[in-house]
Amino acid sequence: MSLTREQIISALIKIVGTDQVVTEEEVLKESSVDRFRRFEELHGVYTQPLPAAVVYVRNTKDVSALLKLANEQGINIVPRTGHTATEGGLETVVKNSVVLDGSAMDKIIKIDPYNMQATCQCGTPLQALEDRLREIGYTTGHSPQSKPLAQLGGLVATRSIGQFSTLYGGIEDMVVGLEAVFPNGEITRIKNVPRRAAGPDIRHVIIGSEGALCYITEVTVKIFKYLPENNILLGYTLEKMKTGFEILREVMAEGYKPSVARLYDPEDGAYHFSHFADNKCVLIFMAEGPKGIADATAQAIEVIVAKHPECVKVDTRYIKSWFDHLNWDATDVAKERAEIVETKNIGNTTEISANWDKINQIYETCIERIRNEIPDMTLVGGHSSHSYINGTNLYFVHYYNVVDCKPEEEISKYHWPLKKIIVEETIKAGGSMCHHHGVGKHRTPWIKDEYGSSYYILETLKKAFDPEGIMNQGTIYPRR
Secondary structure, three states: OOOOHHHHHHHHHHHHOHHHEEOOHHHHHHOOOOHHHHHHHHOOOOOOOOOOEEEEOOOHHHHHHHHHHHHHHOOOEEEEOOOOOOOOOOOOOOOOOEEEEOOOOOOEEEEEOOOOEEEEEOOOEHHHHHHHHHHOOEEOOOOOOOOOOOEHHHHHHOOOOOOOHHHHOOHHHHEEEEEEEOOOOOEEEEOOOOOOOOOOOOHHHHOOOOOOOOEEEEEEEEOEEOOHHHOEEEEEEEOOHHHHHHHHHHHHHOOOOOOEEEEEOHHHHHHHOOOOOOOOEEEEEEEOOOHHHHHHHHHHHHHHHOOOOOOEEOOHHHHHHHHOOOOOOHHHHHHHHHHHHHHOEEEEEEEEEEEHHHHHHHHHHHHHHHHHHOOOEEEEEEEEOOEEOOEEEEEEEEEEEOOOOOHHHHHHHHHHHHHHHHHHHHHHOOOEOOOOOOOOOOOHHHHHHHHHHHHHHHHHHHHHHOOOOOEOOOOOOOOO
16 A cells, blocks of 8 residues: 555655755646746646655765665656656656655765765755865866756766867766665765776766666766866858768868767857858867867868868957857846747757767758648757767757647657657668657657567666666556
């Protein structure tokens, strides 16, 4: 027999005390969703079951005791830190779920410049860590757009990536070691070493698990020298995305590692670079690091771009203006929310990845289908922002006016059909349906198509580590 809502709250208070257990209705409403349902939320509509409580955990011992309770009593747990998820991973789709919020676990435990690593609790804001590091001449190299708001646990759980990833890599390349708690209360620590060949890399059971297997409580990441005085920005306009993809491919295939390598189509480019885009694609790079490396990287990129006469160099002061406003903070979020309410125009994104020989095909097919099949579009564009030696990502950007439907119907009329086109066309072409925002609950319907025969491995992890199915039901794994 499952516990009642009141019994759940009582059991939580018994473990951590009343001051850590929040049951106010407004908090519960806000905690039932993430940014995926912000149009509903902005109109005061909440369609997901409200959690029984939000518990603000303060240490690993709290997490262990609470997960053990949930495992024994069949209570759905939704792990959370920064609350900036975009794919529904934080939605409480099960009645009387409990949100475990780790934002109070915000201590920077150790910065170790000699071993080039830093250890933090899961609720440490990335911006706080980055600010501390830059004071002493270092950086994490990790700079997602959500940096002012995001926290370390969530970044690792969602397999985050930053805007300088072409040089520094994604969060999976930065993580050294971890501490996490599994549903049975088992606390596990993966030690901080540069590499080992003692079996599979078990960090990757945890990195990207989106709270569906365990709760991340501590993270150790690499750090790098911070040398902004050596940064070199380059910018170009060009006619075709296909040419831009070819340039990106050659830069990567030749072994160069700019920190920024981005290609915008005309619509997305006009949104970011209206002062010079002029209905053309925009290609930008930044080289950084020690001066000799930055100089050599920038010179090599200029040689590669020069092979394509359609590329026209732009004044780098325009690129610097964009660069200085990369991230959004609480003020930007508030402004965006007000504009959505006022205009009923809302923007969303869907990011995928694919090999070089498929990426332009996916781009052209998806853009054409969206324009032909989805009503009330005001912007349909995209950009590549993270490149690798064997391929790149595509970040589709889509804005639409919400017309003739209730707030709770916006997702089914616009967002779901858009996502369906992009995900299905990407999988059909052999790409990945999610590059860095994760699966959440709104790409789960395609998870078996994404994995194919290797789904067996993913499914077995859930059976092994969460046999009672209490961790973030519906995220990555279809609900039982």
